[in-house]
Amino acid sequence: xxxxxxxxxxxxxxxxxxxxxxxxxxxxxxxxxxxxxxxxxxxxxxxxxxxxxxxxxxxxxxxxxxxxxxxxxxxxxxxxxxxxxxxxxxxxxxxxxxxxxxxxxxxxxxxxxxxxxxxxxxxxxxxxxxxxxxxxxxxxxxxxxxxxxxxxxxxxxxxxxxxxxxxxxxxxxxxxxxxxxxxxxxxxxxxxxxxxxxxxxxxxxxxxxxxxxxxxxxxxxxxxxxxxxxxxxxxxxxxxxxxxxxxxxxxxxxxxxxxxxxxxxxxxxxxxxxxxxxxxxxxxxxxxxxxxxxxxxxxxxxxxxxxxxxxxxxxxxxxxxxxxxxxxxxxxxxxxxxxxxxxxxxxxxxxxxxxxxxxxxxxxxxxxxxxxxxxxxxxxxxxxxxxxxxxxxxxxxxxxxxxxxxxxxxxxxxxxxxxxxxxxxxxxxxxxxxxxxxxxxxxxxxxxxxxxxxxxxxxxxxxxxxxxxxxxxxxxxxxxxxxxxxxxxxxxxxxxxxxxxxxxxxxxxxxxxxxxxxxxxxxxxxxxxxxxxxxxxxxxxxxxxxxxxxxxxxxxxxxxxxxxxxxxx
Numbered sequence: 001x002x003x004x005x006x007x008x009x010x011x012x013x014x015x016x017x018x019x020x021x022x023x024x025x026x027x028x029x030x031x032x033x034x035x036x037x038x039x040x041x042x043x044x045x046x047x048x049x050x051x052x053x054x055x056x057x058x059x060x061x062x063x064x065x066x067x068x069x070x071x072x073x074x075x076x077x078x079x080x081x082x083x084x085x086x087x088x089x090x091x092x093x094x095x096x097x098x099x100x101x102x103x104x105x106x107x108x109x110x111x112x113x114x115x116x117x118x119x120x121x122x123x124x125x126x127x128x129x130x131x132x133x134x135x136x137x138x139x140x141x142x143x144x145x146x147x148x149x150x151x152x153x154x155x156x157x158x159x160x161x162x163x164x165x166x167x168x169x170x171x172x173x174x175x176x177x178x179x180x181x182x183x184x185x186x187x188x189x190x191x192x193x194x195x196x197x198x199x200x201x202x203x204x205x206x207x208x209x210x211x212x213x214x215x216x217x218x219x220x221x222x223x224x225x226x227x228x229x230x231x232x233x234x235x236x237x238x239x240x241x242x243x244x245x246x247x248x249x250x251x252x253x254x255x256x257x258x259x260x261x262x263x264x265x266x267x268x269x270x271x272x273x274x275x276x277x278x279x280x281x282x283x284x285x286x287x288x289x290x291x292x293x294x295x296x297x298x299x300x301x302x303x304x305x306x307x308x309x310x311x312x313x314x315x316x317x318x319x320x321x322x323x324x325x326x327x328x329x330x331x332x333x334x335x336x337x338x339x340x341x342x343x344x345x346x347x348x349x350x351x352x353x354x355x356x357x358x359x360x361x362x363x364x365x366x367x368x369x370x371x372x373x374x375x376x377x378x379x380x381x382x383x384x385x386x387x388x389x390x391x392x393x394x395x396x397x398x399x400x401x402x403x404x405x406x407x408x409x410x411x412x413x414x415x416x417x418x419x420x421x422x423x424x425x426x427x428x429x430x431x432x433x434x435x436x437x438x439x440x441x442x443x444x445x446x447x448x449x450x451x452x453x454x455x456x457x458x459x460x461x462x463x464x465x466x467x468x469x470x471x472x473x474x475x476x477x478x479x480x481x482x483x484x485x486x487x488x489x490x491x492x493x494x495x496x497x498x499x500x501x502x503x504x505x506x507x508x509x510x511x512x513x514x515x516x517x518x519x520x521x522x523x524x525x526x527x528x529x530x531x532x533x534x535x536x537x538x539x540x541x542x543x544x545x546x547x548x549x550x551x552x553x554x555x556x557x558x559x560x561x562x563x564x565x566x567x568x569x
Contacts, residue, residue, distance in 0.1 A: 037081020151176020365397020
């Protein structure tokens with residue numbers, strides 16, 4: 001008889017009994033050996049090597065199907081010899097075994113429906129039959145911000161299989177993704193779920209963009225799902241609503257200007273009545289600020305009309321008309337797909353008016369002249385710095401009226417320096433943004449009639465103040481002598497002197513200068529005329545070289561001296 005699990009050995013053996021002598025019976029031993037019965041081993045696993053329960057396999061031996069078998073919890077199937085023997089031709093020592101998968105586990109694709117064959121020999125198990133199934137592809141939707149890899153939450157999609165919508169409320173999560181697994185869409189696949197040649201059409205479209213974003217493309221994206229295929233993600237991009245950026249710059253320097261105020265309108269409606277530029281000279285308006293002014297219908301449009309109007313310029317700046325519009329307003333189309341809509345405004349700084357005061361004869365700059373700047377008509381009546389202003393020249397001989405806005409002005413001298421006649425000229429000054437940053441004017445004054453004593457540096461020709469002189473009338477004049485000190489302009493002026501001759505002598509000078517002890521005579525003939533006497537002083541520790549013509553005694557220019565030349569005094 002056959003032992004369970006073993007194949008009976010059908011070979012026949014013979015044994016003989018014989019005698020060595022008449023008293024003893026000898027025997028010969030017989031050995032019967034049975035072979036282990038062969039088993040068939042099947043393994044079902046996924047792409048990661050994990051065993052899969054529930055796969056159904058069809059098995060054949062020598063072309064005859066012997067039954068269907070299901071994989072267990074570890075994904076394996078074992079068909080023992082006891083189950084096989086009734087299907088084996090025991091007169092043979094080998095058999096051809098065939099296995100194929102006919103039903104995949106739930107949620108998995110039947111990757112291969114072909115038979116796998118192996119030879120099963122007496123006493124040996126055939127090789128293990130291994131089948132790998134892939135999970136049904138996930139339908140994955142990815143939502144990105146256009147031009148980035150940043151996922152966008154809150155986008156809503158519709159998904160259809162074979163033209164039938166399976167839902168209109170699939171919404172991206174925090175990572176911008178939606179994953180739809182087999183268990184969510186399997187009921188829409190219909191017949192042929194496990195047919196190797198079955199193909200399903202999957203289509204996805206975006207219904208609603210995340211807040212603050214525009215749908216770039218609302219068309220369906222189609223793809224096909226079939227057994228054994230990995231479905232690529234459906235990737236959609238949305239663009240942010242464009243930002244509105246207002247830039248305010250100094251027209252000449254390009255420097256940013258803070259605190260310029262603007263009014264901003266969308267399609268003619270003011271959604272920001274007034275907003276001012278920051279320290280960087282910018283205003284940036286995002287969807288968070290203007291989005292709630294858009295109706296739901298507006299949000300789906302491709303363009304909006306944005307109007308920006310300058311209201312108040314930065315302090316000490318003119319509100320200039322803009323080159324692009326000819327007024328104080330700029331209008332642009334805010335278009336879908338733009339990242340930024342930029343409005344650039346440029347204004348010019350107020351101008352300065354610099355007024356020089358000069359002696360009409362010597363061209364020296366004079367201290368003590370007072371000027372008035374009067375605004376006749378301002379370009380912007382609301383601009384500051386348009387009240388009358390008065391300034392007096394200092395020792396530099398000029399004044400600067402700072403930060404003058406565009407307009408028409410009248411410039412007059414209201415007080416002359418001591419010893420000078422007033423200049424009655426009125427200058428009309430038209431200030432525009434096209435003027436130089438500093439506009440210069442010059443007033444010249446003639447000395448008053450009478451005696452005028454000038455004191456200057458012999459080299460620089462600049463006036464010297466605080467030098468004392470004595471003026472002595474000569475006979476037949478009998479009035480006493482008197483002393484006077486030069487003013488800041490280096491002048492002494494004495495009007496209404498009687499006609500006659502006067503001796504003028506320097507009696508003290510300022511520190512650092514050598515006293516000029518050479519007296520000068522001046523004859524006054526008409527007290528309504530001006531008579532000028534000039535004294536020059538040399539600085540101390542200064543060598544003065546005078547080059548003269550040997551015959552005429554006239555001074556000569558252009559002589560060159562060596563510093564090592566010896567001079568004898």
